[in-house]
Amino acid sequence: MSLETEFYFPSLGLYWIIIVLMMIGFYIVIAHGNLVKKIVGLNVFQVSVFLLFITMGKVLGGTAPILKEGVSTYSNPLPHVLILTAIVVGVATTALGLALVVRVREAFGTVEEDDICALENDA
Amino acid sequence: MKEKIILRVISKFLIPYILLFGLYVQWHGDFGPGGGFQAGVIFASGFILYGLIFGVSNVRTAVPSAATRILLPLGVLGYGLVGVMGIFKGGNFLDYNVLAAAPTGGQHLGIILIELGVGVTVATAMITIFSTFASRAELQKPRDEER
Amino acid sequence: MTFTGLAIALLHNLFAVVMLSSIFSLLGAAVYVALDAVDVAFTEAAVGAGIATVLMLGTLALTTSDEKPARPLQVLSALIVVTGTGMVLIYGTLDMPDFGDPAAPIHNHVAPRYLGASGEEIGIPNVVTSVLASYRGYDTLGEVFVVFTAAAGVLAILGRGRRPKRRPKRKQNMKEISS
Known part of the structure; x- marks a missing residue:
């Protein structure tokens, strides 16, 4: 419990860190032509959204939402549920994206967006 | 990676415990952190470790692709079936109160069945995805050598 | 965590990028524990640091492990877009409730009911499980x-x-x- 009170962020600073992370992910997605790197960027973006949800669910002085005698303050369980399922769904969709990347590589011989566009224009 | 003896020995030692831990997380999800999603992923990661060290064909002998293909929809169907059971017993879709005599008993039963469905689907989905990728890699190797 | 993210953005060797993204997920899991989301941390550690990394390595084995550097014009326009969006988002956070404030709207809607009644209605101590599977x-x-x-x-x-x-x-x- 003592850790909870020492562990204090400037009130909005944590949101700003999350936004910086989100923008890094966004930057990777739009600035890089490599499809694998784009998917990594999407993952970074995704994790930042998860963090945003979990951050909003936190109550200062609360504990993990597992009911126990003598504890009255819990963090909000609802964001935890949503993000828990979202992570597993996220990895499944990431796998689908990676599968598409593999097929793109087999069809075009490259995973760089520019090269694919050039090949398309030639054909 | 088959020839690395440390990896072989350690992973042989670890895999049963990973699977056991997966089962523990599956059935203990009501009382501590855990549940179907985590259990499925942990259970699958045991098989994935096995596949990484000993090759995907060995995973395919342990879990034939027919088995994953049957279990994958079976988890989803089991989930849906528990919901439909609620209708037959006179409640709403996914209403577990009516599944047993006492409402909390029904809730316990419903949650355990549903977590089982989730766990089965997630585990088989992860194993399917991994082995598809890995067997694709094995297919591609000889083709690259041809080039 | 932010530094790991920056390194992911700057490196061109995809193998290093994938490994860094694994570390990134692990750090994320640690943050989830600090924010009381133990179930989520559990999942993130198993999924993000484990399975996603294996899948990405599998993809790298099937494709290439080096990327071409981005064109300068692309980088510049992307930076402008990203900074603009970031500014708008930071402006948006000014209206957000303080971190960990128990009076925030998110804690006053359905969450108290889940926390208060699920013990009797469901009979399971882990509220995350009962919300996930039942409510x-x-x-x-x-x-x-x-x-x-x-x-x-x-x-x-x-x-x-x-x-x-x-x-x-x-x-x-x-x-x-x-x-």
């Missing part, structure tokens, strides 16, 4: 269907590898036609 059963059913569909999609895209057999045949046909 929001439809939601979870949908998520399970998404996982199922994604696995089926991967099977449809990559499964069974019939193409390698067909390909040489087609080349042969082309040769026959051209000759």
Whole structure:
């Protein structure tokens, strides 16, 4: 419990860190032509959204939402549920994206967006 | 990676415990952190470790692709079936109160069945995805050598 | 964590990028524990640091492990877009409730009911499980269907590898036609 009170962020600073992370992910997605790197960027973006949800669910002085005698303050369980399922769904969709990347590589011989566009224009 | 003896020995030692831990997380999800999603992923990661060290064909002998293909929809169907059971017993879709005599008993039963469905689907989905990728890699190797 | 993210953005060796993204997930899991989301941390550690990394390495084995550096014009325009969006988002956070404030709207809607009544209604100590499987059963059913569909999609895209057999045949046909 003592850790909870020492562990204090400037009130909005944590949101700003999350936004910086989100923008890094966004930057990777739009600035890089490599499809694998784009998917990594999407993952970074995704994790930042998860963090945003979990951050909003936190109550200062609360504990993990597992009911126990003598504890009255819990963090909000609802964001935890949503993000828990979202992570597993996220990895499944990431796998689908990676599968598409593999097929793109087999069809075009490259995973760089520019090269694919050039090949398309030639054909 | 088959020839690395440390990896072989350690992973042989670890895999049963990973699977056991997966089962523990599956059935203990009501009382501590855990549940179907985590259990499925942990259970699958045991098989994935096995596949990484000993090759995907060995995973395919342990879990034939027919088995994953049957279990994958079976988890989803089991989930849906528990919901439909609620209708037959006179409640709403996914209403577990009516599944047993006492409402909390029904809730316990419903949650355990549903977590089982989730766990089965997630585990088989992860194993399917991994082995598809890995067997694709094995297919591609000889083709690259041809080039 | 932010530094790891920056390193991911700047490195060009995809192998290093994938490893860094694994570390990134692990750090994320640590943050989740600090924010009381133990279930989420559990999942993130198993999924993000474990399975996602293995899948990405598998993809790298099937493709290349180096990327071409981005063009300067692209980088500049991307930076402008990203900074603009970031500014708008930071302006948006000024209206957000303080971190960990128990009076925030999110804690005063359905959460108190879940926390207060689930002990008697469901009889399970882990509120996350009871919300996941019972109160929001439809939601979870949908998520399970998404996982199922994604696995089926991967099977449809990559499964069974019939193409390698067909390909040489087609080349042969082309040769026959051209000759």
